[in-house]
Amino acid sequence: MTEAASRPTLEAVAARAGVSRATVSRVVNGGDGVREPLAERVRRAVEELGYVPNQAARSLVTRRHDAVAVVIAEPEARVFADPFFALQLRGISKELTAHDNQLVLLLTEGRADHARVARYLAGGHVDGALVFSLHLDDPLPGLIRDAGVPTVFGGRPGWGEDTRAADPGVVYVDCDNRGGARAAVRHLLGLGRRRVAHLTGALDQTSAVDRLDGYRDAMAEAPGASDPRLVVESDFTPSGGERAMRELLERCPDVDAVFAANDLTALGALRVLRESGRRVPEDVAVIGFDDMLPVTEQADPPLTTVRQDIEGMGRLMARLLLRGLAGGRDRERAAAGAAGAPAAGTILPTTLIRRASA
Amino acid sequence: MTEAASRPTLEAVAARAGVSRATVSRVVNGGDGVREPLAERVRRAVEELGYVPNQAARSLVTRRHDAVAVVIAEPEARVFADPFFALQLRGISKELTAHDNQLVLLLTEGRADHARVARYLAGGHVDGALVFSLHLDDPLPGLIRDAGVPTVFGGRPGWGEDTRAADPGVVYVDCDNRGGARAAVRHLLGLGRRRVAHLTGALDQTSAVDRLDGYRDAMAEAPGASDPRLVVESDFTPSGGERAMRELLERCPDVDAVFAANDLTALGALRVLRESGRRVPEDVAVIGFDDMLPVTEQADPPLTTVRQDIEGMGRLMARLLLRGLAGGRDRERAAAGAAGAPAAGTILPTTLIRRASA
Incomplete structure (x- = not known):
């Protein structure tokens, strides 16, 4: 220069x-x-x-800092407890470093701090932002749009179809949550299981809603299988999985299969099933979601799950943002263009990984 | 305002x-x-x-951003794999949030990226920095000093007594590594063990050097106990602990006690001792360092260790920095003043926690 x-x-x-x-x-x-x-x-x-x-x-x-913010809309303690975020950050870090951009991780104690995060983003300290783990009615996406910071979201943002259609500049990367869930539940039904339950994720997140929709798709294909008591709300954590599994066993002691919204929830469920004297998969088959290695391989029994490429998702988010930043004067729209479509969601495929638990 | x-x-x-x-x-x-x-x-x-x-x-x-950078001089993957950093960040995050300051975590893939980190720090994006896990001959401290960013270091910086004396503005928080190590080894000797080994940490870090010095202090008090073959270099990781323990068993099959430089190293050692058919503590007593809960309690057998208050250390670092920033026009010196002494190292105490392993 x-x-x-x-x-x-x-x-x-x-x-x-x-x-x-x-x-x-x-x-x-x-x-x-x-x-x-x-x-x-x-x-x-x-x-x-x-x-x-x-x-x-x-x-x-210059209006360039060669720095990109990463915002995970979860409390700091959760960010470090859930290996999902570490994997996503690994992909982001590799991609940003390859382009000599500084990764700026903005941590918070909770949602009350999101206004401060938005202020930092608006403050001219970074060229763009990667934002993930959004929850419904979080003001963050709106604040970020106001700040005019080019952003790529991880996971489909949850502010509804109407608003998204009205804002074609929104770029996000997600995995095929609904299709992956459908495949998992079809697999359980294909094994001959008839009382297939679902322990949901945190339902204020679109990933949890989409996985629940996939479960319902597959259950609707099996006449007489659907039963609302088979769906128990949980929160993507091992302790939440334990609580939900206990409630499920009380409600439906005849359950013979569980699709858990993620691997951590499945681990909690496995623990409670073991305590209750049920064998996995003989009595109850269990499937998770994510394929969080090495946890899924080391589970007892090794966990059948729906794999998504978490690190690859992080890397792709970073790539789309950098391409967008390099590409145009209107950076927000350029990022959208880079994703290849105007209202641009890039959906990555999922794969069912069969191990011993189902 | x-x-x-x-x-x-x-x-x-x-x-x-x-x-x-x-x-x-x-x-x-x-x-x-x-x-x-x-x-x-x-x-x-x-x-x-x-x-x-x-x-x-x-x-x-205004020259104020209400934002503080945290720099951990380790690759991103290590930051997320070692619970030590999560605990330290927890303390920092709580303290900064309580003062409505944004925590800006700058991640890297490795030392080659430290010049970029220094550039970001110098770029007027934060009011100050908390820097930890420094390694010898890392240019980062020098770059940070050049940038004129008020900084509190976690752990005694390793650029030697002379340079530190010449720069009275340096503020750091550390635990009593040497005293804690001494107490651990004295405890092992007090149990009647005579072949007490040490698996060191990464010796390009002052914490590892200070713990080795503490080990030597205590061994020198026991006539005839010292033997250089009993010291094996390791690197603060579980796999490093395994490697070092294997080497130790080859060198000194008569070893009857191990002081490991941290709990992760001790976990690796426990695994190898079990494989080799040795009972802990009957055949070999083992002590770690840090008291990383719940790992130390859940170890088999539960691990005797030297506790330091990791979260409290993070909180204190943040408090000293914020106090310094609030206190004076010459921010660097003000931070030093806040620590209560000109060449200000604040040393936190350690405690020996007795569990089953020694």
Whole structure:
């Protein structure tokens, strides 16, 4: 970049003032650890050279920071407890690093902090954002749109078909939650199971809603199989899976198969089934979702599950955003264009992985 | 802040132009999704009101972002695999959120990315930084000093006594690694063990060096106990612990006690001891370091270890930084002052927790 090269550097200021780089940096950043005559010399050199001291100022001109924010709309503790996020971040980190972009992970304690996150995003500290694990009625997507920050969402955003249609700039990457769930439940029915239950995910997330829809699709294909008591609400966590499985056993002691909304929920269910003296898969077959390795392989018994490429999803989100940023003046729309369609959802396929549990 | 309140807002621009906030935001951020006459009206309103569009500009005036960077000098994959970092981040996140500061976690793939991290820190995107897991000869501390960003380090920085003495502005929080190690090894010797080994941490980190020194202190107190073959280098990971334990058993099959540099290393050692048919603690007593719950309680047998308050350490680092930022014009020195001493290391105590393994 010729423009950047011709702009005076910190080194040039240091040379002109006859001081070290560190001294220039201290003066420029408002420190008073530098003796006054020296500080004055630095200030004069800054003026003479027209040095722009920090990147905040520089970014007003270039509007690029080579930094991308990642926002996971979950409390910090959850982000570190659920390996799903670590895998997604792995994909994002690899892709951003390959393009020398800084990954800026914005952590929060909870939803009350989302306004502050939006303020940071709007504050000109990043070129774009990758946002995932959105919950219904979270104000974050609206705040982000207001901030005008180019964004790619992980998972179909939950603000309803109407609004999405009205905002063709929305780009998201998701897996085929509904199709994957349908395949899992068809497999259980194909094994001859007739009392097939579903432990749902957190139903304020579209992934949970879509998996529930897939379960219902498949159950509707088997005459007489559907029974609302077979659906128990849970929350994508192992302890939630335990609670839901206990409730299910009380409601329907004759259950002979369980499709859990994710692998962590399935692990909780396996524990409760073992406690209750039921054998898996002989008495109750169990299927999870995600294929979170090595957890699924090490489960007892090894867990049949619906695999999605979590790391690949993170990588693709980052790629779409960077392509969009590189591509156009209207960055938001450029990102949309990069996904190949105007109201752009990229849906990644899922695969049923058969192990011992079903 | 009166100054901030009197500055024109996005809302004021929207009202003056007769458009929505979202439209103003789009125009101001360079989007061309807005029809030209409308965009022109917005630009006129921006000019008339003297609206400063983004926080990058605002920060040139206020120099505050209410955001603090956290840098863990480890690859992203390691950050998410080692629960130590999750615990430290928990403490930091709670403290920053309580003061409505945004936690900005800067992730990398490796040391090659540290120059980019330093660039981001210098770029005026955060008010200060918390930096931990530094390794010897990492250029990061030097780059951070050049950037003039107020910083609190987690763990004693490893750039040597001389340099530290020359830079009294350095603030760090650490636990009593040497004292904790000494207590662990004294305990093993007190049990009557005479072949007490040490599996070290990564020796390019001061925490590992200090724990090794503590081991040597205690061994020197027991006549004839010291034997260099009893010290095997490892790296703070479970797989590293396994490798080191295998090597130790080859070198010294008569070993009767192991002090591992952290709990993860101890877990690896327990696995290899079990494989080799040795009973813990009857044949070989084992002690770890950190007290990483619930891992230490669930280990087989439950692990005796040296507890440090990891979450509390994170919280204290954040508190010292925020206090320093609030306290003074020379922010770097103010942070030092907040720690209560000029070359300020705050050393937190450790406690030996006795469980079944020693």
